[in-house]
Each structure stands twice: as structure tokens, then as C-alpha cells.
Amino acid sequence: MNHVMPDHVVPLRVYLLVFIALIILTAITVQVAYIDLGLLNTPIAIIIASIKASLVVLYFMHVRYSEKLILLVVFVSIFTLILLFGFALSDYLTRYWIMLPIR
Amino acid sequence: MSTDHVETSASIVSVSRHEHDIDTSNYLKAGYTLKSWLLTVDHKRIALLYLFGVTFFFIIGGILAFLIRLELVTPKGDLVSSDTYNRLFTQHGIIMIFLFLVPAIPGVFGNFLIPLMIGARDLAFPRINLASWYMYMAGALLTVVSMAMGGVDTGWTFYTPYSTTFSNGAVVTAGLGIFIIGFSSVFTGLNFAVTIHKMRAPGMTWFRLPLFVWAHYATSLIMLLGTPVLAITILLVAVERIWKVGLFDPSLGGDPILFQHLFWFYSHPAVYIMILPAMGVMSELFSTFSKKPVFGYEFIAMSSLAIAIVGFFVWGHHMLVSGQSEFAGLIFSALSFLVAIPSAVKVFNWTATLYKGSISFSTPMIYAFGFIGLFAIGGLTGLFLACLGMDYHVHDTYFVVAHFHYVMVGATIMGFLGALHYWWPKMTGKMYPEGWGQLAAIVIFLGFNFTFFPQFLLGYLGMPRHYHEYVPEFQILHILSSAGAMILGIGYLMPFTYLAYSVFYGKKAPANPWGATGLEWRTPSPPPVHNFDSIPTVDSKPYDYRTIREELSHVARA
Amino acid sequence: MSLGHSAASSPYLAHHFEDLEQQKTSAVLGMWLFLVTEIMFFGGLFAAYAVYRTLYPGPFHAGSHLLDVRLGGLNTGILIFSSFTMALAVHSAQLGKRRLLILFLTLTMTLGCAFFVVKGIEWHHKYVEHHIPGPNFHFDGMQDPKLVQLFFVLYFSMTGLHALHVLLGIGAMLWLVVLAMRKKFSKEWYTPVELVGLYWHFVDIVWIYLFPLLYLLGRH
Ligand SMILES: [Cu+2]
Numbered sequence: 102m103n104h105v106m107p108d109h110v111v112p113l114r115v116y117l118l119v120f121i122a123l124i125i126l127t128a129i130t131v132q133v134a135y136i137d138l139g140l141l142n143t144p145i146a147i148i149i150a151s152i153k154a155s156l157v158v159l160y161f162m163h164v165r166y167s168e169k170l171i172l173l174v175v176f177v178s179i180f181t182l183i184l185l186f187g188f189a190l191s192d193y194l195t196r197y198w199i200m201l202p203i204r
Numbered sequence: 205m206s207t208d209h210v211e212t213s214a215s216i217v218s219v220s221r222h223e224h225d226i227d228t229s230n231y232l233k234a235g236y237t238l239k240s241w242l243l244t245v246d247h248k249r250i251a252l253l254y255l256f257g258v259t260f261f262f263i264i265g266g267i268l269a270f271l272i273r274l275e276l277v278t279p280k281g282d283l284v285s286s287d288t289y290n291r292l293f294t295q296h297g298i299i300m301i302f303l304f305l306v307p308a309i310p311g312v313f314g315n316f317l318i319p320l321m322i323g324a325r326d327l328a329f330p331r332i333n334l335a336s337w338y339m340y341m342a343g344a345l346l347t348v349v350s351m352a353m354g355g356v357d358t359g360w361t362f363y364t365p366y367s368t369t370f371s372n373g374a375v376v377t378a379g380l381g382i383f384i385i386g387f388s389s390v391f392t393g394l395n396f397a398v399t400i401h402k403m404r405a406p407g408m409t410w411f412r413l414p415l416f417v418w419a420h421y422a423t424s425l426i427m428l429l430g431t432p433v434l435a436i437t438i439l440l441v442a443v444e445r446i447w448k449v450g451l452f453d454p455s456l457g458g459d460p461i462l463f464q465h466l467f468w469f470y471s472h473p474a475v476y477i478m479i480l481p482a483m484g485v486m487s488e489l490f491s492t493f494s495k496k497p498v499f500g501y502e503f504i505a506m507s508s509l510a511i512a513i514v515g516f517f518v519w520g521h522h523m524l525v526s527g528q529s530e531f532a533g534l535i536f537s538a539l540s541f542l543v544a545i546p547s548a549v550k551v552f553n554w555t556a557t558l559y560k561g562s563i564s565f566s567t568p569m570i571y572a573f574g575f576i577g578l579f580a581i582g583g584l585t586g587l588f589l590a591c592l593g594m595d596y597h598v599h600d601t602y603f604v605v606a607h608f609h610y611v612m613v614g615a616t617i618m619g620f621l622g623a624l625h626y627w628w629p630k631m632t633g634k635m636y637p638e639g640w641g642q643l644a645a646i647v648i649f650l651g652f653n654f655t656f657f658p659q660f661l662l663g664y665l666g667m668p669r670h671y672h673e674y675v676p677e678f679q680i681l682h683i684l685s686s687a688g689a690m691i692l693g694i695g696y697l698m699p700f701t702y703l704a705y706s707v708f709y710g711k712k713a714p715a716n717p718w719g720a721t722g723l724e725w726r727t728p729s730p731p732p733v734h735n736f737d738s739i740p741t742v743d744s745k746p747y748d749y750r751t752i753r754e755e756l757s758h759v760a761r762a
Numbered sequence: 763m764s765l766g767h768s769a770a771s772s773p774y775l776a777h778h779f780e781d782l783e784q785q786k787t788s789a790v791l792g793m794w795l796f797l798v799t800e801i802m803f804f805g806g807l808f809a810a811y812a813v814y815r816t817l818y819p820g821p822f823h824a825g826s827h828l829l830d831v832r833l834g835g836l837n838t839g840i841l842i843f844s845s846f847t848m849a850l851a852v853h854s855a856q857l858g859k860r861r862l863l864i865l866f867l868t869l870t871m872t873l874g875c876a877f878f879v880v881k882g883i884e885w886h887h888k889y890v891e892h893h894i895p896g897p898n899f900h901f902d903g904m905q906d907p908k909l910v911q912l913f914f915v916l917y918f919s920m921t922g923l924h925a926l927h928v929l930l931g932i933g934a935m936l937w938l939v940v941l942a943m944r945k946k947f948s949k950e951w952y953t954p955v956e957l958v959g960l961y962w963h964f965v966d967i968v969w970i971y972l973f974p975l976l977y978l979l980g981r982h
Contacts (some may be wrong), residue, residue, distance in 0.1 A: 110856050111849075120846040127838050127973075131831065134978035142982070146974035154967045161849045161963045168787065170401065171794055178798040181429045182805045184516050188532070189465045189809050192520070193816050195531035325778035328788045394795045402788040403778075432799045436806035440919070449895040449915045450908065451810070457821075457909045462813050466806050739780075 109166035119160045126153050228733040232633070245330035246733060247315050252631070253337050254311035258304050261344055265299035268292055270693060273655075273686040281673045289672040290357035291373065297360030298378060302385050303344045305616050306474060309481035310392055310427075311340070313623045314420045316631060318396060320724035320731060321414050323405025323740045328398040336391045343384030350377035359670065361471070364452035364463040368444040375445055379438040386435045389477070393427025396420050405723070407742035414722050414746055415504050419484025422508035426473045426480075426515060434470035437463065461527055468519035476515045478612050479579075480508055482619025483550055486572055489622055490554045492720040493569035494561025497747035500553040507546035514542050524595045533592060540590035547583055551576060566718075567641030571622030574649040575615055582610025585660065600670075603663025606656045614652055621648070621699065628703065629713030633730040636706040640698065648695035654688025719756055721747050774951040786953055793957045797964050800927075804968055807923065811916045811975065818912065821905040823980030825913030828893060828901075830884060834977040837880045838969065844873035845966040852959040858949035864942050867935050867955075870962065874932045881925055885918075894918070917976055924972060927965045934958045 130149040138145060159165040164172055227233040231248045234240070241249060272292050275283040284292065315333065319326055327333050350356060356373040358366050367375050400413070400421050413421075440451055441463070450456025452463050491498045498504060520528060520536030554576065563569070585607045588594045598604065625645075628636050658681040663669075667678050674682070716725040727736055744751060772782055779785040815822045851866035892900035895915045901907040938958055941947065947955060 111853065113850070113853065116846060116849045116853070120842065123842045123845075124839065127835065127842065130974055130978065131835055134974070134981040137982035143979060146978055147971075150971050150974050153970045157845060157963050157967055157970070161845055161966075162960055167790070170791065174791075174794045174798060177425075178429070178801045181516065181802065185433065185469055185802075185805055185809050186812055188517070188520065188536075189462075189469075189813060190816060191535060192461070192465065192528045192532035193813055195529040198529060198531050328778075329792060330778065390799050394792055394799070397795055398788050398792045401791060402784055428795055428799055429802055432801075432803035433806040436803050440807075440810065443915075443919065447896065450912055451915055457814075457818065457906070457912045459813065459817070462810060465813075466809065469806075734777075 109163065111160065111163065111166065115160060119156050122156060123153055229728070230633070230730050231733050232730050234733045243334070245326070245334055247319050247327050247330065247333060248631075248731065248735075250333050250337055251312050251316035254307065254315060254340070257337070257341055257344065258308045258311060261299055261303035261348075262308075264348065265296055265304060266693065266696065268296035268299065269689065272296060273689040275672050276674075276682045277679075277686050279674050279676045279679050279682075284672070286672060287357065290359075290670070291351075291355035293670065294356045294359050294373075295351050298347060298356070298382070300613070301360055301474075301478075302382050303347065305478040305612055306389060307340055307385075307392070308478075308616065308620050309485065309623065310396070310420060310423060310477075311337075312620075313416075313485065313627060314392070314396060314423075314481060317627065317724055318399055318417055318420060319403070320727065320735055321417050321722055322400065322403060322408055323723050323736065323742065324399060324403035325734050325736070325739075327395045328403055329395050332391050333395050336388045336395070339384050339388035339391070343381045343386075343388060345381075346384065347378050347381030350374040350381060353377055361467060362438070362441060362463075363467075364441065364444070364460040365454065365458075368441055368452050369448070376442050379442055383435055383438050386431045386438075389427050390431045393424035393431070396424040397428065400424075405739050405742055409742075411502065411505070412742055412744075412746050413505075415487035415498060415501065415508075416481075416484035418505040419480045419487070419508045422512040423477055423480045425509075425512050426477050429516070430470040430473040430477075433466055434474075437466040437470070440466075461523065464523050464526055464528075465519070468522045469516070472519040472522065473512070473515040475608075475612055476511050478616045479619075480511060482575065482616050483508065485619040485623040485626070486550075486554060486575055488720075488722070489568050489572040489626060490557045491747050492626070492718050493566055493572070494558050494563045495719070495749055496557055496561040497745070497749065498553065499556035499559070500549075501746065503549050504553050507549040510546040511543065514539070514546065518543060518590075521590050521595075524592055525599050537590055537592050537595075541587065544583065544587060547579075551580065565642070566625075567636070567638060567645050568622045568626035570642055570645035570649070571618045571625070574645065574652075575618035575622065577649070578610050578614030578618060578652065581657075582607060582612075582614060586611060598663055600668055601663035602659040602667045602669055605669050606659035606663060609656045609659075614656070617648070617652075621645070624699070624703070626718070627724075628706070629717045630724060630729050630731070632707055632710075633713050634706045634710030635713050635717065636710060637702050640702040644695055644698035644702075647691060647698065651688055651690075651692030651695045655685050655692050656688070658682070658684040658688070716752075716756065719749075719752060721749060721752050725752075772950065782950070789953050789957060790960075793960050797960065800964060804920075804923065807916075807920055808971070808975075811920065814912055814916065815979075818909045819980075821909035822913045824901075824903055824905040825910045825917070826976060826979050826981075828891070829917070829977045830887065831977050831981070833880055833884050834973055837877050838973045840873050840877045840880065841966045841969050844870045844877070845963050847873065848959050848962045852952075852955055855947055855952035855955040856949070858947075860942060860945065860947070863947070863955065864939055867939050867942065871932050871935045871939075874928055874935070877928060878925065881921065888914070920972055920976065924965070924968050927968070931958070931962050931965050934961065 126149055130146055133145055133149070134142070158175060164175060231246055234246070235244075241253065244250060244253075271284070272289075275281065275289060275292075281289065315327070318324075350373075353374040354372075356362075356371070356375055356378045358371045358373065358375065362375065362379065400417060404413070443449065444451040444453065444458075450458045452458045452460050454460060487498050487504055518536055518540040520532055521540045524533045524537065554572075585603070589598065589604065589607060625636060625641055628634070662678055662681045662685075665678070667674055667681075713729045715728050717729075718725075723736075723740055723742070724731075726740065775782055775785060779788070847866050847870045851863055851870060854862035854866055888894055892898050893914055895911045895918065899907065899911045899914070901910045903910070935958060938955055941954065
């Protein structure tokens, strides 16, 4: 079978740092929510959430230390999610672009 | 997934069974009790359980189709009431799609053949595999029970707000059934994907896999990525139907078209769940019965993946006239044409495989030719429907009905029956009567065209779908279609009879009756419980007929 | 089946695998593929949320204002902490430290229950304030109450489905604790711990997105 490295034991220090980073990022996202950034509010909230999710995936879920296939699995699901959101919103965001004489 | 530990105890059990001298040289003889079938974790036996299940529900769906065609013989609705007719075609659709077309080829042939083809002893998670079958049966029976509870009259698509606000059928029960079958489908896909990734025999690289396996890999990706969205959609319909909170109700701010987006996100790719496995079967059939390696192996393999991916780009073509934005309609229409490319790549490569091959018209090959015929008509009329202007004219007419029957039913049935005949000797150890097989294949092909070709004309002339009363001008075409359905029905009954006959009285099948390549033909017919005496090592390209011919001539001399 | 070297080498190896390596990577890949289906399952719901929020930004902001950021934030902290203790549980399993494994699993379960308690308090507030969708739903403000109700339909669907997953996770951990007490795990074989760990982190990630999307939008 294809050879994969034996289980990687992640040092406890790494888990602790990730945990602290997650708490700090949570605090940041709450603080930022009270500032009016106009259209940027939602994107920033989603970006911070995605950074947190990436930390969990890479370290807590060991994807950084696993075979590349798992990373591919993660990307495929993100890609499919983007398809679902993108195509659905491509309808709702363009509902009134073209006005046909008969509707 | 955490079954590894439990699997261990299962293996200990199977070891102790050896000592109680049970015949492990033939999986069919490894136990005769009902329990040895219902609690089996052998992928080959589970495949036969699926064969039983899908055949049973195909018969129910077929009876409903018969009633529909009988009603349509006359322009007046004199056999059943409009309300009953709605329930008839809805149940026919639900049963044929979710209970037959989606699980048929993966459940039966994917299960039976993937481990054999890649040189493994079983699927990666045998117990989950058995659980999938139970989920399938439970969901399927629940769906049939919903029929007894008054049925569903929404059409198999469950469109909102009809299904949530107005329909007076057993929508939630039927939905729950489909939800459970969805789980079965997800776990089948998961099992296949992990097996293909992790359990290949030494030397079985990705580009040495039979194209049947490639097709099932692509299918399993769609099952994994698409089915959950259908599941959550059904759940939302149930929430809306029970509590009426406004999720899809325009008077409360909900948007019924959102349902269609979520529904077709799964249900368009679901067409490829039905047809990709059939395409995988075709690659095997064309190669074996023209004794030539598949032309453009890599292109066919990659086109399976391309179909799986592009399949997620096009769902809006079901909604071109639904009130979705014209811009989105434009994009979805344009993208839909993309799917034609990988499909055409496959068809061209199969026909190129025939070139200068030594072609034999055995039963499976007749089904393969039938597949090309039906798929070409179905696929090309799909392009008509993807055109915005044309779709305004023919949407919701019999043109659509004929189109999707050609693609989904025609192609999948040809694949299913072709596979059933081709691997019948392997699965049962018996040969079927060739003459009867050829006759049935031709009858089914003709009957199918007789049934559905008139429906293209009906649709083009303006006959809407879902109606059981129509203007008398359409009667002649409807009679043609119903007569065709009778021929088709007779065609379906023939394999039932002679295949059942062959199990008891058929000639004993050799290990490789067709002179085919592939690991499944290098183990006895029927295979032993653990598939191979020792795990084979693969050292050549797939479809290598020279080696097989030499080996077979050795066997003949010895 | 030949009882070759591999079958004899480990009591944990199922008959159809060649070695433990193959068995374990198969199980992990299987769990990840299951998580993919979970992602798409929640994805459909998130897509519905995205669509309605695009259609009705005002009412959704108004609805979001009615949620308690402090309780939501507290629950975020609890879940992140539980993810941390779960990572430590897997770490202990890797090193074969049985008592630490049981300790961290119990801690994670307790945190999961704490999440539930806080969630219950929040849902109770919503009940008292008539924010549960249905005939008793009540909202006075500038926005159309029907559309604010739609926000709450999605709020309850999303947090409800998530809570169901928390519940399943707690059940799975209970099962792990029982297995660990029976000394079923070893350095060599602890796959169930790893798989439940992956599942629990996934549940955490869903909440990481739910918290800003439901509680924080339109706070300014
Ligand atoms: Cu489609």
C-alpha cells in the first residue's frame, strides 16, 4: 500500500497556541462587529471565521500532518459549497437585471 | 465508521466458521439459512440482496406505469379520477427514480464487482455496506407505505409551495422514506470511494483500473456531495409542512424557487448517479465484445470525472421558466451545453473501440448498441431543452417526459440489463440461454422506442405532461405509446423467466466465458467467499487481450 | 482466507485489510468523507440563510439584534475549549495514557452539556419573549414581523440541527469512555477516538460560522 508516515504526535504547545489564537480571534470578531464597515461587515466576519476554521482543521484535525488526500477532500467540499452558494445567489442577485416586456 | 473494532470480532467469527467445514470456495454455498443472507457482510451476497430489492420495486413501479399508459389510451379520463392519476404518476416517478434507477447499478454491480475488479477481499466497510441495504429497504418500504396512506400527488419533485401548503397527501412519510434512502446512497458512495482509494491490489494503479471502477468513483463523488443537500431540503419541506413557518411560503416571505435550487442541486447530478454506472458498464461491454482495448482509455476515465464535476454547474436548466432571473437562466443554459462534451467523448471512444474489432453480437453487446441509440436520442434532445427559446415552447410537455425517459431510463436499463447478462455467469455460475437473451434485448429496444418516441411528437405538438385527459387529436400517438409499453413490458418479463430458469437448469459457466480481461474473470465462477485465493498482483495495462488469449489457450490445452 | 502473517500479527486487524496502516487510513478517509456529507448537509441550510439574508437584510439585522451576544459568545468559548480538550484526549490516546484519555473525554462531554444548558437558557428566553415562529410570534419594530419571523425560523433550524449534532457527539463520547474503561484502546489502536475527535471538531467549526452569522451581523 501507499506509504504514509506514522501517526504524528503533535506537541501540546501547538494545541495550546491554537486554542489561544481561537479565543483571541473570537474576541476580535465580536469587537469588529460593533464597528460599522458598511459592505465589509459580513466578508470580514466570514474571513475571521474561516481563519478559525482553518486552524481547527489544520491542527486539531491533524490535516497538516495527514496525507495530502485529506487536504484534497477538504478543498473539494469547499469548492462544492462555493458552487451551491454561487449559483443560487447568481439568481437572487440578478433577479431584476433584465426586464422583459412580458413577465 | 468506527466499526473497525467490531469488524475484528466478525473476522474471528469467520475464522471459526472455517473449522465447521462450510464451503468457502463458492460464496453462494457459504450458508443456506435466511440468516446467512440477511446478516451477511460479504459484498457479493449484499449485491444479490440489492438485486432482489431493486427488482421488487421495479415491478411495483412498472405496474404503476402500466396503469398510467392504460388510462392514456382514451382521451377521456375514464379509468381513474384526476386525483388518483396525480398519485399514480407521482408514485411511479418516486419509485422508479429513488428505489430503482439510483441504487440499481451501484447497489448490485458496483457492490459485486468493485472489490473483484481492484483485487480486494471486500469493500472497506462491510458492515456499513449491509447497513446501507437495510436503510435502502426501510426507506423504500416507507415510501411504499406512504402510497397506502393515501399517496403523494405533488410529482416526484415535491415542488413547493404545492407540497408544503396545498397537497393533501402523505408528503412527510414519503419524504422521510427518501431521506433514509439518501443515507443509504451516501454510505454506498462513501464505501466505494474509500475502497477505490485504499484497497487496490499491488500494482493496480489508477490508470490500470477498469473503466467500470472509474465510473463508479465519479458516481460516488456525486452521491457524497449531492445527496446531503437533498436530505436537508426534504427536512425543510417537512418543517414547513408541519409547522407552516413560511420557509417556502410567499405569503410569509419565503421563496418557493429556493426549494427548486436546492432540489435540483442534487437532482440534476442525480441523473449522472443513474447514468455514469451504466456508462461504466458500456466501456466493459464494448471492449469485451469487440476484443479490443477501449479506445482512448484516459479520455473515458477523465470524462467520467468531468461529468461528475460539470453536473453541478447546470441545475438551473430545470428552472428556465420558473421565475429565476433571466441572467441565471442564460448562464445555466450555456453551461448545460458543456455536459455534451464529455458525453460525446465517451460515445466517440466507444464507437472507435469497435473499429476493426472482432465484434460478436452477444446479448450484452446488443444492450450496448441499444444504449448508444437511446443515449444519443436522449442526449441530443437534452440540448433542445437546454436552449432557452426552445424550452419556452416545450417545457412541461411530453417532449420533456420522452427526453428524460430516454436518458435516465433507456440508458440505465440498457446498462443494467447488459450488466446483468454479462456478469450473470460470474454471479450465479450459470449461463443464460443466448437465443432468448438476444430476442429479449431486441424486443426491449424496440418496445422502448415505440413507447417514448411518439411522446416527443406529442410534446412538440403541445400535449402537456401530468394530464390524463387530452384532446382527441392526440389519441393516435397515445395509443402508439401504450402499445409500445405493452411490448416493452413483455420484453422485461422475458429475462425474468429465462434468467430464473438458468439458475436451476443453465449450463455451468467457466471462469471466463467471454474471454474478457479484468481481475473478476480470473477467479472462479461463482467466486469464493474471499474473492481470491491470494491477492493478485497487477503488472499490465487494463484490457490487455494478448495475455488473456494466451492464458485461455493454455487452459484449453491443459 | 489464508490466516497469513498479517491476520496473526494484530488482533485489531479485520480480515479484508492487509495491514493496520491500510485499515486506519481507510477509517480516517471514511470519516472525512462522512464529514464532507455533513458539510453539504449544513451547506443547504446555510445557502437558504444566505438567500433570505440577501433578500431581507433589514429584518434579518433586526432579528439578529434580539439574540444575546454574551450567551452566544460564552457558548463559542465553551465549544472552542471543548475542541481543545478533545484534541488533548486524542493526544492521550496516541500516547496510550488511558486515565488521561478518560479524563479529557469526560471534560469534553461536560463542556458539551454546558453548551446545551446555555443554549437551553437562550431558547427559553426566546420562548418568553414570543420569538418562537408560529401563531404566538410577536415583534414590534420598524421591520415586517413576518420577515423577522423568517430569521427566527432559520435561527432555530440552524442552531437546532447543530444542537442535535452536539447531542450525538456527547453520545459517541460516552461510548468511548465505556470502551476506554474496558481497556479496549492501546497505542496501536485508538481509531474510534480519532474519528469521534474529527466529528467533534467539525461540530465546533459549524458553530464558528453560526456565531457571527446569527449573532453578530448588524450589531453596529
Ligand atoms: Cu438536468
